Amino acid sequence: MGLQIIICVEADKRSRTDNNYINQTLRHYYEITNDININYINMGGKSKYNSREVLKKIKELSSDYKLGETSVVYCIDTDSFETNNTQKKELDDITAFTGKNGYDLILFCHDVEEVYWGQHVHDDNKRDTAVRFVKNKEICNVDTKRLMSNKLSKYHSNVLNIFDKYLKRKRR
Amino acid sequence: MSEFFLLRMRVNGIKSISKEIQLDFYNKTMENFDPELYRVKAIYGENGSGKTGIVTALNIVKKIVLNPDYLSQQENQSLLNEIVNKKSKELFVEIEYVFHAPAIFDVYKYSITLTQSNESYVISGEKLDVIHSYTKNKKFKNVFEINEGKITNLTASDDVRLAIERETFNLLNKRVFVIELAKYYFKEKVYSDFSFEPSSVLLLFLNLKVYLEEEDMHEMYLITKLLKNNFPDENSKQNPIFDSYIDKQIYYLDSKGRDIVDKANFDSYKGKIKRMERFLKLFKNDLKSISIEKLDNGSQYKCELILNYGHYSVNREFESTGVKKLIKLYDSLSNADNGGISFIDEMDSNLNDIYLCKLIEYFMYYSKGQLCFTTHNLDPMTILKNNRNSIDFLSSNNTITSWKVTGNAAPDRYYRNGMIENSPFNIEADDFIGMFGE
Numbered sequence: 001m002g003l004q005i006i007i008c009v010e011a012d013k014r015s016r017t018d019n020n021y022i023n024q025t026l027r028h029y030y031e032i033t034n035d036i037n038i039n040y041i042n043m044g045g046k047s048k049y050n051s052r053e054v055l056k057k058i059k060e061l062s063s064d065y066k067l068g069e070t071s072v073v074y075c076i077d078t079d080s081f082e083t084n085n086t087q088k089k090e091l092d093d094i095t096a097f098t099g100k101n102g103y104d105l106i107l108f109c110h111d112v113e114e115v116y117w118g119q120h121v122h123d124d125n126k127r128d129t130a131v132r133f134v135k136n137k138e139i140c141n142v143d144t145k146r147l148m149s150n151k152l153s154k155y156h157s158n159v160l161n162i163f164d165k166y167l168k169r170k171r172r
Numbered sequence: 173m174s175e176f177f178l179l180r181m182r183v184n185g186i187k188s189i190s191k192e193i194q195l196d197f198y199n200k201t202m203e204n205f206d207p208e209l210y211r212v213k214a215i216y217g218e219n220g221s222g223k224t225g226i227v228t229a230l231n232i233v234k235k236i237v238l239n240p241d242y243l244s245q246q247e248n249q250s251l252l253n254e255i256v257n258k259k260s261k262e263l264f265v266e267i268e269y270v271f272h273a274p275a276i277f278d279v280y281k282y283s284i285t286l287t288q289s290n291e292s293y294v295i296s297g298e299k300l301d302v303i304h305s306y307t308k309n310k311k312f313k314n315v316f317e318i319n320e321g322k323i324t325n326l327t328a329s330d331d332v333r334l335a336i337e338r339e340t341f342n343l344l345n346k347r348v349f350v351i352e353l354a355k356y357y358f359k360e361k362v363y364s365d366f367s368f369e370p371s372s373v374l375l376l377f378l379n380l381k382v383y384l385e386e387e388d389m390h391e392m393y394l395i396t397k398l399l400k401n402n403f404p405d406e407n408s409k410q411n412p413i414f415d416s417y418i419d420k421q422i423y424y425l426d427s428k429g430r431d432i433v434d435k436a437n438f439d440s441y442k443g444k445i446k447r448m449e450r451f452l453k454l455f456k457n458d459l460k461s462i463s464i465e466k467l468d469n470g471s472q473y474k475c476e477l478i479l480n481y482g483h484y485s486v487n488r489e490f491e492s493t494g495v496k497k498l499i500k501l502y503d504s505l506s507n508a509d510n511g512g513i514s515f516i517d518e519m520d521s522n523l524n525d526i527y528l529c530k531l532i533e534y535f536m537y538y539s540k541g542q543l544c545f546t547t548h549n550l551d552p553m554t555i556l557k558n559n560r561n562s563i564d565f566l567s568s569n570n571t572i573t574s575w576k577v578t579g580n581a582a583p584d585r586y587y588r589n590g591m592i593e594n595s596p597f598n599i600e601a602d603d604f605i606g607m608f609g610e
Contacts, residue, residue, distance in 0.1 A: 002593070020602045027603075034569055037590035038598050064581070064591050135606035 002035040002067030005166060006058055008074045012044035017130040018075055021112050024139040025147070025159055030167040037065065046076060049094050071166055072103040075159075077111035078152060104165070108157045115157045116142055144172070176376050177207050178513050178542055179279070180268040185257040186232075187225035191570035192264070195226070196561055197542070202306050205270065205277065209560045212535050213544040214552055216587065217566035218595065223546035224384070226566075227517040228255060231382040233265045233284055236295075236348055238377055243286075243293060243346040252286065252293040261288040262296075270306075271372050279303045281312055282373050284348065294345040296320055302369055315369045316353065321345040327366065332356075350374070381507040383500070383516040430488075431475045438466075438473060445477065448502045455498060455527060458482070497522040505531070508541040520549035529555055550584040557583050567594035 009018035019040055026032060041057050048054055062070045074094065081088040091107075098105040108114070113121035113129060116138070121129050133139070149156035177198070184192040198210045217223045232252070236242045243249070256263045266283035285297035297319055301312035317325040321344040326333050340352045350370045357367035433441045442464065449462045460480045466473040477488040477499070488499060501516065508514035520528055532552045535543045536559060553575075556562040563575035563583055573593045575583045590596035 002596075004590075016602060019600060020605070023600050023602050032598050034567060034594045034596060036598070037596035039589060040600070061589060064586060064589060067591070067593055131605055134602055137606075 001069075002037060002065075003166060004037045004039065004061070004065040004068070004070040006039050006041060006061050006070060006072045008041045008043055008049070008054060008058070008072065010044075010046045010075070010077060011042055013042040015127050015130075016042065017126050018042075018112055020130040020134050021116050022075060022159070024134055026163065026167070028139045029144075029160060029169055029171060030163060031170045032167070035068070036167065037067070046079075046090065046094070049074060049076070050097055072101070073106060073162060074098050074103055075106045075108070075112075078107050078109045080110060081152070104162045106157065106159045106162050107152060108159070109152050109154055112157075114155050115146060115159075118143075118146075118155055175270075175272055175511055175540075176379050176513060177205075177270045177272070178267060178544075179270060180266075181226075181230070182266040182283075183226050183229045183264070185260045185263040186229040187222055187255055187257065188220055188568075189222040189225045189229075189570050190257050190260055193222070193226065193566070193570055193572055195544075195564060195572060196574065197544070199561055201308070202270075202279070203308060205272065207542075210562070211539055211542050212532060212556060212559060213542075213562050213564060214532075214556055215544070215546045215564045215566055216548070216550075216553075217546075218568050218597070221566045221568045222570060223566055224517050225255075227382060227384060227515045227546060229263060229265050230267075230380070230515055231384060232263070232286075233267075234377045234380055234382060236284065236286075237351060237373065240347050240351065243295070249292045253288075253291075256286065256288070256293065262286065263293075267376075269376055271376075277306050278372070279306045279312075280369070280372055280376075282350065282376075289345075294321070295348065298344075298349050300350055300369065300373065315366070316349060318344055318349045323349070326353075332362075376513075379507070379512040381504045381512060381514045383504040383514070385518055385521065431477075432469070433466075433473050433475050435471055435473060441475065444502075444506070447506070448499065451502060451505075452479075452495065452498060456481075456495065494522045494524070505535075505543075508535060508543040509539045511540040513542040514544070516543070516545040518547065519545035520547040520552075525549060525551050528552065532556065550587065553583040553587070565592045565595050569594055 007022060009022065011018040019042070022040075026038065032038070039061050041054060041061075043049060043051070043054050058072055062072075076091070076094055078091055079087040081091045095105060097103075113119075113126060116133060117129065144160070146156050147160045148158070150158050150161060179196070179198045181195045181197070182192055183189060183195075195213070195215070197213060198207060200206065200210075215223050215226065235248070252263070263286040264283065266281065268279065268281045271278050271280065279302070281299075281301040283297070283299045284295060286293045287296035289296075295318070297317075299317045300315040302315055303310045303312055313327070314325050315327055316323065321342070323333070323337055323340075323344070326336070328336070336353060336356050339356060340347075340349065343352065350373045354370035354374050357363075357370070431441070445462055445464060449459070452462070453459050456479075458481050460482050463478045463480060463485075465476045465478055467475075479486050479488065479491060479495070488496065491499075501519070504514040504516050523531075528547075528549060529551050532543075533555050536555065553563055557575065558577065560577075561574055565573045565575070565587065567573070571594045573595070575592075586592055587595065588597075590598065
């Protein structure tokens with residue numbers, strides 16, 4: 001029985017920064033066997049989480065996959081939800097949306113760069129930093145505990161907790 | 173008109189293939205045999221999944237059947253040592269085929285197993301089964317079975333069996349029995365249903381053409397290896413083995429880019445070049461003609477092809493890679509068109525997508541034979557998707573998944589998105605970061 005994981009990320013197809021971090025996480029921590037099919041959807045912004053294009057793509061990939069179950073995982077930066085009401089509302093909306101549809105939600109607090117680098121990265125440097133992350137195999141230097149938090153706290157994410165539900169770990 | 177049609181092929185133990193793979197070429201009921209929608213098959217798979225291995229295995233069996241000395245030749249043993257699966261050290265190929273002619277409809281199953289013994293490969297098993305005048309309830313009847321060089325079953329009278337046992341004593345490790353049996357019946361002028369059984373295997377392989385890219389023939393590698401192993405030392409300048417390999421190397425280099433044609437067959441060769449000229453003109457509309465420059469070489473001619481474009485001409489050797497590929501492919505395509513069976517490895521390499529698809533379409537609608545090819549180009553899927561058993565996916569863990577028509581589903585999209593069983597790809601552009609250079 002196969003399993004398809006559709007990973008919806010904020011980054012657009014061109015910058016692909018989220019893909020870099022998540023792909024490295026999957027490669028580093030999990031055994032990706034031939035019965036696992038991973039597909040990314042680059043939403044092109046957090047606000048597009050329920051856009052017609054994204055939902056169409058999810059529907060298309062889900063209905064095409066006949067080899068087993070499909071799980072949809074949204075990867076979202078929390079941004080400054082503690083201080084910014086608009087961002088807090090958006091996060092609440094996405095949480096409600098994913099919950100309602102039975103999708104998983106991976107949160108990066110406050111963003112993917114903070115989690116994987118342990119520091120803030122300026123927008124202008126995000127793409128180069130993501131490339132450097134892959135090139136230098138920085139995933140080896142990330143504290144695994146930071147990727148296994150179910151609490152929303154700075155530099156933390158629940159990314160491994162979510163993928164643990166579906167994939168077999170090759171390292172702890 | 174008589175015709176061979178390949179129904180099924182099973183392969184194990186070649187290159188990366190370490191589990192038995194089965195290719196089905198026909199899946200309709202045999203009662204109303206109609207191969208029209210089954211004449212073309214494309215095999216897809218990741219790099220290194222074993223597509224070339226399948227074609228190579230068939231090529232080896234063809235050579236063993238048609239060349240009685242194949243397994244006694246050192247260069248072939250070297251090749252087998254390199255390309256038979258390193259773990260199993262055993263190569264198995266089984267083919268099931270139909271031979272039909274007016275009032276004849278027989279189904280055959282022929283298999284051969286090569287096993288490594290004392291550093292060289294020998295035939296450890298060979299078997300031929302048949303169903304004459306096929307009907308649903310009939311079962312295969314064994315024609316013969318050979319195990320470890322011994323005849324363990326032969327459907328023939330005791331006299332014939334004794335005579336053949338005598339003639340093939342100590343030979344069946346290195347030579348296929350099927351040909352020895354066919355030769356015996358021919359020599360003794362035994363003409364009947366059962367005497368045709370072994371000849372059908374010979375005829376099948378004569379009707380089968382296998383095309384492999386030059387690097388997958390490994391000829392230069394083998395010649396160089398043999399040359400190195402037999403290089404004469406200072407004290408023995410006269411080394412006959414060395415001389416014979418020098419000859420082989422010279423022959424190999426000499427025959428590259430030119431055809432060696434028996435004088436007796438020169439007229440039919442000329443006819444073939446004329447037909448090929450028409451074929452190439454479809455791709456190169458400024459091509460005026462192809463002329464043959466022949467060099468006398470005893471009972472043969474060494475023929476070079478010159479492609480004339482009116483105000484200039486080009487020797488085949490200096491043609492574009494694409495034109496050279498078409499020239500090399502022509503024999504195999506022509507064989508499939510005329511009722512034969514052709515296997516072509518990497519049919520898409522150096523061929524324009526549009527021409528490739530039109531060629532495949534031609535074979536689907538007009539060809540009288542069977543064409544099976546490996547490719548990485550996804551465009552032919554759009555054409556082949558409505559045929560039957562025409563798209564196979566070979567996964568890296570040696571499983572075959574055949575595309576089944578499901579509504580308007582597009583096989584290329586499914587394949588790209590990892591929806592084909594055991595072929596998820598799971599490769600991202602980001603995976604290449606840092607792979608090249610600093």
